[in-house]
Amino acid sequence: MELDETLFYLIAIPIAVLALIIVFTTHIVRAAIWLLFTLIGTAFLYFLLDAAFVAASQLMIYVGGILVLLIFAIMLTNQNPLNRLPISKLDRGFSILFVLFLGLGISVALYNSPVISGNGQNKTNTDSSSKKSEDQDEKNSSLSNDQISEIGTSFFDLNSKIPSQPMPGFPEGFKVNRKLPPRTNQGYLLPFELISIHLLVILIGAAYLARAKYNKNTENVSPSDTME
Amino acid sequence: MLLSTLNLNHFLLLSLWLLLCGFLCIFRKRNAIGMLIGVELILNAANLNLIACSYFIPSFRLEGQIFTLLVIVLAAGEAATALAIILAFYQSHGTVDVDQGTELKG
Amino acid sequence: MIKFLADFPAPYGDIVYYLLFAIILLSFIAFSVMFFIWLERKLSARMQDRLGPTRTGGKFGWLQSLADTIKLLTKEDTKPALADGVLFYLAPYVSFAASFAAFLVLPLGSKMVGYSLPIAAFFMLSILSSEVFGVILAGYASAGKWSLFGGIREAAQVVSYEIPRGICLLLPVLIAGSFDLTEITSAQSGPFWNWFIFYNPFTFIGFIVFFICITASCKRAPFDLAEAESELVAGFHTEYSGLRWSFFFMAEYASMFAMSALASILFLGGWHCGLIGGDEVTAFGSIGYLLNLICLVGKSWFLIAVMMWMRWSLPRIRIDQVMMICFKYLLPISCFLLIGDALWLLLFPTNWQIYWQYAIAFTMIFVKLSTILRLFTSSNTTQPGKLPGAWQNLETPLMYQKLHHNVKQQLASPLTQPSQSASD
Numbered sequence: 129m130e131l132d133e134t135l136f137y138l139i140a141i142p143i144a145v146l147a148l149i150i151v152f153t154t155h156i157v158r159a160a161i162w163l164l165f166t167l168i169g170t171a172f173l174y175f176l177l178d179a180a181f182v183a184a185s186q187l188m189i190y191v192g193g194i195l196v197l198l199i200f201a202i203m204l205t206n207q208n209p210l211n212r213l214p215i216s217k218l219d220r221g222f223s224i225l226f227v228l229f230l231g232l233g234i235s236v237a238l239y240n241s242p243v244i245s246g247n248g249q250n251k252t253n254t255d256s257s258s259k260k261s262e263d264q265d266e267k268n269s270s271l272s273n274d275q276i277s278e279i280g281t282s283f284f285d286l287n288s289k290i291p292s293q294p295m296p297g298f299p300e301g302f303k304v305n306r307k308l309p310p311r312t313n314q315g316y317l318l319p320f321e322l323i324s325i326h327l328l329v330i331l332i333g334a335a336y337l338a339r340a341k342y343n344k345n346t347e348n349v350s351p352s353d354t355m356e
Numbered sequence: 357m358l359l360s361t362l363n364l365n366h367f368l369l370l371s372l373w374l375l376l377c378g379f380l381c382i383f384r385k386r387n388a389i390g391m392l393i394g395v396e397l398i399l400n401a402a403n404l405n406l407i408a409c410s411y412f413i414p415s416f417r418l419e420g421q422i423f424t425l426l427v428i429v430l431a432a433g434e435a436a437t438a439l440a441i442i443l444a445f446y447q448s449h450g451t452v453d454v455d456q457g458t459e460l461k462g
Numbered sequence: 463m464i465k466f467l468a469d470f471p472a473p474y475g476d477i478v479y480y481l482l483f484a485i486i487l488l489s490f491i492a493f494s495v496m497f498f499i500w501l502e503r504k505l506s507a508r509m510q511d512r513l514g515p516t517r518t519g520g521k522f523g524w525l526q527s528l529a530d531t532i533k534l535l536t537k538e539d540t541k542p543a544l545a546d547g548v549l550f551y552l553a554p555y556v557s558f559a560a561s562f563a564a565f566l567v568l569p570l571g572s573k574m575v576g577y578s579l580p581i582a583a584f585f586m587l588s589i590l591s592s593e594v595f596g597v598i599l600a601g602y603a604s605a606g607k608w609s610l611f612g613g614i615r616e617a618a619q620v621v622s623y624e625i626p627r628g629i630c631l632l633l634p635v636l637i638a639g640s641f642d643l644t645e646i647t648s649a650q651s652g653p654f655w656n657w658f659i660f661y662n663p664f665t666f667i668g669f670i671v672f673f674i675c676i677t678a679s680c681k682r683a684p685f686d687l688a689e690a691e692s693e694l695v696a697g698f699h700t701e702y703s704g705l706r707w708s709f710f711f712m713a714e715y716a717s718m719f720a721m722s723a724l725a726s727i728l729f730l731g732g733w734h735c736g737l738i739g740g741d742e743v744t745a746f747g748s749i750g751y752l753l754n755l756i757c758l759v760g761k762s763w764f765l766i767a768v769m770m771w772m773r774w775s776l777p778r779i780r781i782d783q784v785m786m787i788c789f790k791y792l793l794p795i796s797c798f799l800l801i802g803d804a805l806w807l808l809l810f811p812t813n814w815q816i817y818w819q820y821a822i823a824f825t826m827i828f829v830k831l832s833t834i835l836r837l838f839t840s841s842n843t844t845q846p847g848k849l850p851g852a853w854q855n856l857e858t859p860l861m862y863q864k865l866h867h868n869v870k871q872q873l874a875s876p877l878t879q880p881s882q883s884a885s886d
Contacts, residue, residue, distance in 0.1 A: 130361045131476065131477075132361065132362055133361045133362055136362055136366060140366070140370050143370065143374070144370065144373050144374075147373065147374050147377035147378075147397060148377060150377065150381055150393060150394075150397065151377050151380045151381045151384060151394075152384075156387050156389055156390055157546070157549070157602060158546075158548070158549065159390060159393055160389075160393060161549060161552070161599065163393050163396060163397070164595060166374075166397070166400065167396075167400060168592070170400050170403070170404055173367070173370075173404060173407075174404075174407050177367070177407050177408060177410075177411040178411055179407050179410065179411070179420075179421050179424070180579055180580065180581050180585070181421070181425075181581050181584070182403075182407060182421050182424045182425060182428075184581055184584045184585045184588045185425060185428055185588070186403070186428060187585075187588035187589060187591075187592060188584070188587065188588035188591060188624075188628075189428050189429070189431075189432050190396075190400075190428065190431070190432075191588075191591070191592045191595070192588065192591035192592055192594070192620075192621065192624060193432055193621065193624075194396070194431065194432055194435045195595070196594060196595075196598065196617050196620075196621050197435055197436065197439055197621075198389065198392065198393070198435065198439065199598055199602070199617070200439075200614070200617055200618075201389055201439040201442060201443060202389055203602065203610070203614060204443065204446070205389070205442065205443065205446045205452045213385070213386035213387050213453050214386075215383075215384060215385075215386055219383065219384075220384065222383070223379075223380055223383030223384055224380070226379070226383065227376050227379050227380045227383070230375075230376065230379060231372065231376045234372055234375075235372070238368060238372070278418055279418065279421055279422060279425070282418060282422060283422070316422055316426075319426055323426060323429055323430065326430070326433060327429070327433055330433040330436055330437050331436075333437060333440070334436045334437050334439075334440035335440075336440075337437070337440035337441055337443070337444045338439070338440035338443045338444065
C-alpha cells in the first residue's frame with residue numbers, strides 16, 4: 129500500500145464512521161463535536177488534494193467560526209442536553225428509503241458518467257489533452273505560491289490563466305454561448321461582490337433576528353396565544 | 357504531493373457517503389440545530405467533491421477551489437442566519453423542536 | 463540513524479523519520495513550558511517583592527517545575543459525577559493537539575521547518591483558532607456553572623479577536639507578497655531597520671495591535687476571563703486535575719510560544735539577528751543555523767516575558783470591556799492600518815523608504831535607551847501626584863486623580879452612597 133492510499137484510508141474511514149455516528153446519536157452536543165472531527169478530517173483531505181488554502185480556510189471558518197457558533201446556540205437553547213426528540217416510525221422508514229434510493233440513483237449516475245467509468249483522468253482525456261494534463265500534474269506536484277495568488281487575483285478579474293477548453297466529462301455538443309463579447313480577463317469579481325453584499329445582509333439580518341426582545345409586545349404574548 | 361494510486365472514485369464515493377449521511381441526519385432529527393448539522397455535512401460533501409475534481413480534472417483546477425471558497429463563505433452566512441432564526445424561535449416557543457413550528461400551516 | 467531508516471519499506475521509513483522529529487519537537491515544547499513556568503514564578507515573585515521558588519534544585523529553584531510535574535503525575539484523576547465522560551476526557555487532548563499542530567509549519571530557522579507550506583502564516587492562525595474547542599468542551603463537559611461560564615467567555619473572546627488578528631497578519635504579508643513564513647523572513651534579512659515593524663508607521667502600530675490580539679487569544683491576563691480565579695474559581699479547568707490539567711497548561715504555554723514566534727517572524731525579523739549585513743548562514747556557515755535558532759527562540763522568549771510582565775502588572779478587565787476593546791477599537795484600527803499599509807506600498811516613493819526605516823528604527827532605539835537610563839537614574843521615592851520610576855516628573859493621568867479623589871471622599875464620609883465614577 130502506498131503512502132497516499134494509507135493516508136487516505138486513515139482519514140476517510142474515521143470521517144465515514146463519524147458521519148454515521150452524527151446521524152444516529154441523540155446527544156446534540158456530541159453530534160456537534162463529531163461534526164468538528166469530520167470537518168477537520170475533510171480539511172486534511174484537502175491538504176492531500178493539494179488545496180492548502182481552501183483547507184486552511186475550512187479550518188478557520190468552519191472549525192473556528194461556524195462550529196463555535198453552533199455550540200454557542202446549543203448551549204443557549206438546550207436546557208437539558210439529554211432531552212431526546214424521537215421521530216415517528218413512519219418518518220424513520222421513509223428517511224431510510226429515501227436515502228437508499230438517492231444513494232442508488234447517484235451511484236448509477238456516477239457509474240455511467242464518463243469521468244468515473246474511465247477510472248481516473250488519463251483515460252477520459254483525449255490524446256491531445258492528456259499531454260496537457262501531465263503538464264498540469266507537474267504543476268500540481270510542486271506546491272507553488274502562484275496557486276494562491278491565482279485564487280486571489282481571479283476574485284478581482286485579473287486572471288488570464290483560466291483554461292478555455294471544454295471540461296472533460298461534458299457531452300460533445302456542450303458549448304458556452306460564444307455570442308458574448310470575447311474577454312481576455314475572466315474572473316470571479318461578480319460572485320465576490322455578490323457574496324460581500326450577501327454577507328452584509330446576513331450580518332444585519334442575523335443581528336436583528338437574534339437580538340434579545342425586551343419590549344412589551346413580546347412579553348405579553350404567551351406561548352398559548354401563539355399556538356392558535 | 358502527487359497521488360499515485362488514488363483516483364477520483366475514492367473521493368466521490370466518500371463524498372456520496374457524506375451526502376447520504378447528511379440527508380439522513382436532516383430526516384432523523386427534530387432538533388433544529390441537529391438539522392443544521394446535517395446541512396453542514398451535505399455542504400461538506402459538495403466541497404470535497406469540488407476539491408477532488410479540481411485535483412483530478414486539469415481544466416477544473418482553479419474553479420474547484422474558488423467554488424469551494426464561495427461555498428464555505430455562504431455556509432458561514434447560512435449558519436449564522438439559521439442559528440439566529442433558531443434563537444428567535446426558541447425565544448418565542450421555548451423549544452427547538454421543529455414540529456412545534458406549525459402556526460403557518462394552512 | 464538515517465542509514466538504519468533506509469532499510470525500512472518505502473513509506474514506513476519516512477513515517478519513522480517524521481515521528482522522530484515530532485518527538486524532538488514535543489520534548490522541546492515540554493521543556494520550554496517547564497522553563498516558562500519557572501520564569502513566570504520568578505518574575506511574578508520579583509514584581510510582588512517576593513523571592514519565588516528558592517529551595518528546589520539549588521539557589522534559584524531551577525527544578526521547581528520538575529517537582530511540580532512529578533506532583534501532577536501522581537495526582538488522582540477525578541471526574542465529576544454529572545460530567546459528560548467522553549467529552550470530559552477528550553477536551554485536554556483537543557486543546558493540546560491544536561496548539562502542537564501549529565509547530566508543524568513554524569520555521570525555527572532557515573530550512574528548519576517541519577513542512578514548508580506556502581500558506582504557513584494563515585495555517586498557523588487557523589489551527590490555533592481551533593484550540594478554543596478544547597476550552598469550550600471542557601467548560602461544557604464539566605457540568606458546572608463556573609466551567610460553563612468560562613467556556614462561553616472563551617468562545618466569545620477568541621472568535622472576536624480572530625478578526626483583528628487576521629487583519630494585522632496581512633500587513634507583513636502585503637509587504638513580503640507571500641504567506642510563506644520563510645519568504646517573509648528572508649524579506650527582512652540584514653540590519654534591524656529592515657524588520658517589518660520599522661517598515662512604515664502602520665506596521666509599527668500593527669505590531670502592537672497584533673500583540674494585544676495574541677495575548678487575548680492565548681487567554682493571558684488581562685484577558686484571562688476564561689479562567690478568572692477570583693470570580694470563576696478556575697473557569698473551564700476547575701474540575702480537572704493531574705495530567706489532564708497539565709495538558710491544558712501545556713497547550714496554553716505552547717500556543718503562547720507559537721504565537722510569539724509567529725509575531726517575531728512577521729514583525730521582528732524572524733531568525734535574523736539584525737546586526738550583520740546579510741544572511742547568517744552565508745556569513746558564518748553551519749554556525750549560522752545555530753545562530754538562527756537562538757535568535758528566533760530568544761525573540762519569542764522575550765515576547766513571552768513581556769506577556770508575563772503584562773499579566774502581573776495589569777488588572778483583569780470585564781467581559782464587556784474585552785468585547786468593546788475588540789470591536790470598537792482594535793477592529794477599526796486594524797482595518798485602517800491595512801488600508802494605510804496598502805496605500806503606503808502604492809504611493810510612498812521607494813527612494814525615501816530606507817530613510818524612513820532609519821528614522822523610525824533609531825528613534826525607537828533612542829526612546830528605549832533613554833527610558834532605561836531614566837529608570838536607573840530616578841529617585842527611589844515617588845512624589846504625590848506624580849508617576850513613579852522612569853516617568854517620575856510626569857503628572858498622574860487625570861483619570862486616576864479623579865479616582866483617588868473619589869476614594870478619599872468616600873473614606874472621609876463612609877455613610878454616603880458610593881458615587882458612580884468610583885465604581886468605574
